Amino acid sequence: MSQYVIAIDQGTTSSRAIVFDHDGNIVSSGQLEHEQIFPKAGWVEHNAAEIWNNTREVIGTALAQANLTRHDIVGVGITNQRETAVVWDKNTGVPVYNAIVWQDTRTQPIVDELAADGGVERFKQKVGLPLATYFSGTKIKWILDNVEGARERAEAGDLLFGNTDSWVTWNLTGGPDGGVHITDVTNASRTMFMDLETLAWEQEILDIFGVPRSMMPEIKSSSEVYGHVHTSQLLREVPVAGILGDQQAATFGQAAFQAGEAKNTYGTGCFLIFNTGEEIVHSKNGLLTTLGYKLGDAAPHYALEGSIAVTGSLIQWLRDNLGMISSAPEVETLAASVEDNGGVYIVPAFSGLFAPYWRSDARGAIVGLTRFVNKNHIARAALEATAFQTREVLDAVNADSGVDLTELKVDGGMVANDALMQFQADILGVPVIRPKVTETTALGAAYAAGLAVGFWNDLGELSSNWAEDKRWEPSMDSAERDRQMRLWKKAVTKSMDWVDDDVK
Numbered sequence: 250m251s252q253y254v255i256a257i258d259q260g261t262t263s264s265r266a267i268v269f270d271h272d273g274n275i276v277s278s279g280q281l282e283h284e285q286i287f288p289k290a291g292w293v294e295h296n297a298a299e300i301w302n303n304t305r306e307v308i309g310t311a312l313a314q315a316n317l318t319r320h321d322i323v324g325v326g327i328t329n330q331r332e333t334a335v336v337w338d339k340n341t342g343v344p345v346y347n348a349i350v351w352q353d354t355r356t357q358p359i360v361d362e363l364a365a366d367g368g369v370e371r372f373k374q375k376v377g378l379p380l381a382t383y384f385s386g387t388k389i390k391w392i393l394d395n396v397e398g399a400r401e402r403a404e405a406g407d408l409l410f411g412n413t414d415s416w417v418t419w420n421l422t423g424g425p426d427g428g429v430h431i432t433d434v435t436n437a438s439r440t441m442f443m444d445l446e447t448l449a450w451e452q453e454i455l456d457i458f459g460v461p462r463s464m465m466p467e468i469k470s471s472s473e474v475y476g477h478v479h480t481s482q483l484l485r486e487v488p489v490a491g492i493l494g495d496q497q498a499a500t501f502g503q504a505a506f507q508a509g510e511a512k513n514t515y516g517t518g519c520f521l522i523f524n525t526g527e528e529i530v531h532s533k534n535g536l537l538t539t540l541g542y543k544l545g546d547a548a549p550h551y552a553l554e555g556s557i558a559v560t561g562s563l564i565q566w567l568r569d570n571l572g573m574i575s576s577a578p579e580v581e582t583l584a585a586s587v588e589d590n591g592g593v594y595i596v597p598a599f600s601g602l603f604a605p606y607w608r609s610d611a612r613g614a615i616v617g618l619t620r621f622v623n624k625n626h627i628a629r630a631a632l633e634a635t636a637f638q639t640r641e642v643l644d645a646v647n648a649d650s651g652v653d654l655t656e657l658k659v660d661g662g663m664v665a666n667d668a669l670m671q672f673q674a675d676i677l678g679v680p681v682i683r684p685k686v687t688e689t690t691a692l693g694a695a696y697a698a699g700l701a702v703g704f705w706n707d708l709g710e711l712s713s714n715w716a717e718d719k720r721w722e723p724s725m726d727s728a729e730r731d732r733q734m735r736l737w738k739k740a741v742t743k744s745m746d747w748v749d750d751d752v753k
């Protein structure tokens with residue numbers, strides 16, 4: 250009887266369950282999108298109960314599609330949108346508020362207040378992150394400060410916090426009936442509260458934020474048996490054995506296990522992760538220091554990360570907010586119908602600018618408009634924005650590491666777009682390489698779980714599963730590349746200094 254691992258990928262736009270075989274190939278999958286809730290400008294929420302329902306349903310779909318039962322599955326791995334904060338009542342399992350999503354900027358006043366004493370980098374040496382609305386910490390504080398009764402209930406020990414990995418794991422393992430309240434080091438490193446060296450919650454920072462320690466999940470490695478699925482669930486008694494935040498999972502799924510290896514994932518946003526091995530490297534160029542993975546008792550691996558908030562979601566915005574296209578792949582047709590961007594640059598600073606700028610005062614800008622410009626140019630500029638932003642992050646990685654990356658492994662939904670990948674190679678000046686399995690996020694979580702239960706023996710075995718599908722070689726001459734980057738950087742300056750006291 251063949252055996253399999255199932256990965257749950259609880260993402261920003263959808264929840265997926267994917268069954269993998271021993272060669273790392275996809276056997277079956279289920280996927281459901283959930284509602285994106287935008288109560289006000291800058292606010293982004295999800296309904297955590299909907300997310301859990303969708304998760305259960307996609308597990309059923311994936312099993313049914315391949316005619317599998319729980320007896321065919323040796324382990325569950327979980328990967329997730331990171332930083333998104335869920336706070337729920339441990340007695341009832343009911344969230345006290347919608348999940349506040351990583352893109353949400355409502356906590357800027359909290360950031361400003363905390364930064365008044367010591368600046369935005371006051372905790373960076375310890376936790377690897379600047380103070381920013383992006384991370385979970387200020388979101389938890391906002392819920393405790395603004396939801397009626399939440400602080401009292403939290404202080405009484407009735408409320409739990411988690412990123413969606415913790416939320417899904419707690420529910421899978423029984424919820425109020427004995428659910429385990431845990432997270433892994435990669436997710437914990439996105440809260441602002443975990444000490445990078447001790448891998449423990451830092452009491453002093455929790456106190457400054459006013460977050461009770463009792464709300465926080467126990468920090469575990471990325472690969473060990475955390476518990477078993479509750480008997481009420483389809484996957485009853487299967488071990489839950491791996492957790493990695495989505496970007497770290499994609500790095501793991503790309504088999505970028507060693508120092509010096511990197512990948513870039515093109516989804517809702519874009520996230521370039523550069524493995525620094527067992528060394529904690531502090532960036533001088535606007536990158537985050539984060540956990541890469543930790544396998545059981547072995548030493549943790551660290552990484553530098555360039556986070557770009559808006560890439561694929563700009564394409565969704567063209568579709569949903571402007572009605573310019575009816576599906577994401579259509580953007581390629583529009584873009585291909587013009588020779589170039591017609592002089593247009595789009596800086597999608599919807600949530601401010603993340604790496605390498607970290608400018609919360611920026612907002613989106615379309616510049617270079619003339620009477621000549623049509624929607625095809627806009628479509629092209631939207632795609633190009635992804636490539637320009639990636640180039641800026643890669644430059645930061647090269648500057649921090651002192652060695653230039655000679656190629657870039659890529660994955661995620663946008664790498665289906667050939668024109669974008671060619672333009673990316675052109676703008677980087679190095680080859681861009683897509684693996685056979687582009688669902689690397691889910692694959693990484695499956696690997697973490699499979700390693701813990703002995704389905705795979707070691708990293709070498711996983712590396713041999715990796716296979717190249719396609720490679721794009723740069724063909725733009727360097728003068729043109731430099732010209733385009735100069736114009737892009739000029740466009741970025743136009744998005745800055747927008748938010749002030751008058752802008753809501």
Ligand SMILES: Nc1ncnc2c1ncn2[C@@H]1O[C@H](COP(=O)(O)OP(=O)(O)OP(=O)(O)O)[C@@H](O)[C@H]1O
Pocket residue numbers: 259260261262263264330495515516517518560561562563564565577578579580581661662663665666
């Ligand atoms: N052909 C295409 N051209 C450009 N963008 C595309 C194309 N196909 C998909 N996309 C974009 O890719 C994104 C989806 O990619 P993916 O499924 O990897 O997202 P994701 O980030 O994993 O989702 P989640 O945030 O739920 O984890 C969407 O934002 C979509 O707009």
Ligand SMILES: [Mg+2]
Pocket residue numbers: 258260261495516690
């Ligand atoms: Mg994803």
